[in-house]
Amino acid sequence: MATVPITLILILVTILASGGLFIVFLIGIARIERRLMHSRKKLSDKVREKTRAEAVLRHTLNEKEMLLREIHHRVKNNLQIVSSLLRMQARRCGDEKTRTVLRESLTRIQAMALIHDNFRGADDPLGVSVRKYFQDLAMNLFEIYSVNPEALTLECRFDDISLTIDAATPCGLIVNELMTNALKHAFPYDRRGNITIEFTRRDDEITLRIADDGVGLPEEFTPETSETHGLMLVKNLVENQLGGTLEIRGNGGAEFVIRFREPEYAKRI
Amino acid sequence: MVLEKPRILIVEDEWIIANDIKDSLVEMGYRVSGIASSADEALAAAASEGPDLVLMDIVLKGDRDGIDAAREIHERFDIPVIYLTAYVNEYLVEKAKDSEHFGYLVKPFRERELDIAIRMALHKAAKR
Structure with missing residues (x-):
């Protein structure tokens, strides 16, 4: 081998x-x-x-x-x-009083219609842009009451806030009533002046302030003693709809301060 | 010399809104030549009345929309058209852009906006 x-x-x-x-x-x-x-x-x-x-x-x-x-x-x-x-x-309508009532109803409906115009869309399905909505609303009232923009100015201060429709509707009606009131009563005989609308948010509290430098409010004024239906409507909307508070000051013009926390969207169906 | 008030044709398929616009126009000093609620009615009214300007709602009853009607009114009668619409839709804006028109108002518009749009359109049309 x-x-x-x-x-x-x-x-x-x-x-x-x-x-x-x-x-x-x-x-x-x-x-x-x-x-x-x-x-x-x-x-x-x-x-x-x-x-x-x-x-x-x-x-x-x-x-x-x-x-x-x-x-x-x-x-x-x-x-x-x-x-x-x-x-x-x-x-x-021939009667001035009836015409005024119709015009007031018209502004209330337009205040609500504008909400649907300012609805933000898919990125914020329940949101209404405060800045655009209240500017549109104020300009609409200036036109309806034929305000001379040289005599009466509008000052708007808005934080970048969007409200749910549940809050925007009462807020729109409140601004509508208070501005209508100012336009009708605060500046008689072509008095010059200014109306301010402020919408601010601190944490979860929203403050809405509407002020004018017109003739002011009568002494011991309260919404209950007011002759107009509009101010009772404001008080009820603030307290019962928004669950907020209403502060009224009437010296040297009129000032209404409303504070509320935004209500959560309530499902209806 | 007294200048004749411009005659305006309203094309709007909501009767109440059309009549509200009519009242506003009369208050502003214009004459209303008629109200039409469809593209066909608008073309017939433009042919028979020869208005100075047409206020055209974009969404109308029938097969044809306000943009189609405006295009034909412009081609056949050379009448300036202002579009009125409640719905800002990209497709409609693009379609309207391609047609000859003299303004675009989004409803609800203020009377003053309407007045300015009409005056500008009439001025622009007169300069052509």
């Missing part, structure tokens, strides 16, 4: 052993790869499923946003029709 050098045997054994190990290693790699491919497929199935679900959600959200806009549009349109009816009736 031919002798094989021990070194050669060792080399052969090593090659065979490492070849076997290599094959085992390759089989392991193939298994891992198969598992990886399986996981990747499962993952891509999940991603596809999620993308599809997201698209459905986005579509539903768009549809809801469109419906919400449509409802706001319809409400605004209906309130505009009521406004037109009142304006037409006021124009044809």
